Amino acid sequence: MEYTKLNVTREDGYVVAAINNPPANALGQPVLHDINDLLDACLNEAGVRAIVITGTGKLFSAGADIKEFSGIQSGDRPKISGHDVFLKIENYPKPVIAAMQGSAFGGGNELAMSCHLRILADSAKVGLPEVNLGIIPGWGGTQRLPRLIGKTRALEVMLTGTPLTAEQALNYGLVNKVVPAEQVLDEAKKLAAKLAKGAPLAIREILKAVTQGLNTTIEEGIKIEQAGSKVVFASEDAKEGGKAFFEKRPPNFKGK
Template sequence: MQVDERQCLVETKDKVLMITINRPPMNTLSRQTLLDIEKVLNEAENDNGIRAVLISGAGEKMFSAGADITEFGSMGDKEEGNKTLIRMHELFNRIENYPKPVIACINGKALGGGNELQMACHLVVAADSAELGLPEVRLGIIPGYGGTQRLPRLIGRRRALELMLSGDRISAEKALEYGLVNRVVPAEKVREEAFNLAARLASGAPLAIKGILDSVYRGSEQDLEAGLAVERENSLAVSGSEDAIEGVTAFFSKRPPEFKGK
């Protein structure tokens, strides 16, 4: 996978694709950074050798400080600004709707677009030293990469409004209390813990995992009956698969299953 290593580092280990935002010290999300992430995700989607994705930031203090403000000049042009925002919304939607688990490893501060990026991921492991926030209001702008929509859905409208209207940051422990992250671990262990979680998911049944992700994200945006229809669709799609047969056979044989994504 060819990317600009000044923007992203890419490595695969134990069926986990590791993407590291490599723009220290702030790990800002330039357009090229985001295009590289998109390119890597596109190439990995149909690669059965990759079963999970892990996104982190280079260094120990910053997951990502968000958008590269040196690129804000074009935002004054409404037409160009609209194209940019649509592109970013499409990418973050792509991450949210990705058929393989995407885990964010928040190794430091996740601010602005960096926070919006982790909100688009499926699961989040944060260092105990991490801070999360959407400080855009302090620059006279609003979160534009999906924050105004995802944050209320994740933690509730009133908590989300307080954070966005004030621009305040919250600690990793508060983010855990709010349900914004899944786990908080010592900073020196955050990469190990996040990788172990990704590797565990990568060993699971790919078709079943894809069905669960689709059922949750597509179904939960609809009423219960429509959501149950999505669940039935995915259940029927996987129930006759080779993996389902392998899972049941392995269970009765008292051995670990060997899922192939078929």
């Protein structure tokens, strides 16, 4: 598949997609369409078990393309919304990792928050500064940030528009790991490679149970977990996992 704003490379078991929309990697319609197409292309591809999303240049992404705002304010409906793409990422059955080699603001931060795991450069900052433009985070930021770092901290970030340092983002639990900028992609690749060797069905059901469970009661969440357990216990991967354990060898999971 051809992409106009993504540099996509295929690795062993996973894909790396780098946003290439200089100078700020703004998430305009072409970028959102490319990410959406990538997700669709990888969904049923057995050889792709994880996706890494990163950026080119100094910024992961500065957010939505402000040049498109005037059309939206005039009533134009975009063909694809950040809401749609980010919800697809959040509910994706394969791990999606944000490799944030640079700062992420607004929609760029909302993109990262929709990913399952996040690695951030130690020199980078992340924030939701929309209030400074007289608008609100409009691609899920008001919902995902409180779920990730708590209501009190999230409100301070959004109401003041003040970005978080990498250290703050790590301490708040917004990102999984902070490393030097030149190591971000390598760390993400190592993580993706490890996940690619995992049990695809188990990973899928964990992602599903956690994502859906957080949006319901614990009783309903346990039902989702139980349904997932039933699926994986009946799989060939579960048999392979037990067999490999007793034979003291690495398992060879095939997603069946």
